[in-house]
Amino acid sequence: MKKINYIQDSKKFWESHRKSREAVDKELASRSFSEKLVIMDKMNANHEAMRNAREIT
């Protein structure tokens, strides 16, 4: 059986992921208005695709 060590409560892991997310948010916020509109369209299309996802058995 393959061994897995869980990350669980590693502060280092979560801190690095939190920083990465903040950087993504900051980068998106710094885009021009027209770029933000393009991203908004893509995001809405992604959300629509997710809402329309169908359960398979």
Place this chain on the structure above:
Amino acid sequence: MRLTELADALKALNQLKGKGLIEDYAIGGGYAEIYHNIPYSTYDLDIFAIISGEDSFRVLQPIYEYFKEKGNKIKGEHIYIGGMPVQIFPNISPLSNNAVEEAHKVEVEGIPTKVVGVEHLIALALVAFRLVDKLRIAKLLEKANMDLLNELLVRFDNEENQLHTRFKEVLGVS
């Protein structure tokens, strides 16, 4: 018809699975909530993954290298697939891996994938338990199967009964 960035990202994740770089994965976070009909606005995609390897801090390295070789941008912990920032959370806990194992099998634009179920999303939010998670739990509870949720809380609670205690706090029960 052109696929969405989301579908392109899922195709790439399925290829990772096909190549054995991840054992299994499921969509978590905001996109999982959207699937469960909870309004949420997010661009980046959170993925819970089960990945073999003794050092969970290093198991993502081959994945970053794989995407780098394919020309994808890697910034911090995010992999850009299409233009979509994707964050992969490997082997967070027995609960998160169970969330992947028992996730709903779905198709997004014809692409097979899995989405973390409502009850697991609640249990995971009880673990994180920031203000945003408490608000998230309040919205998710309407959609939850309480028997299934209670069973999960029993199965994954710790010695301090943290999940149950926190759940009671959210419900306003002492």
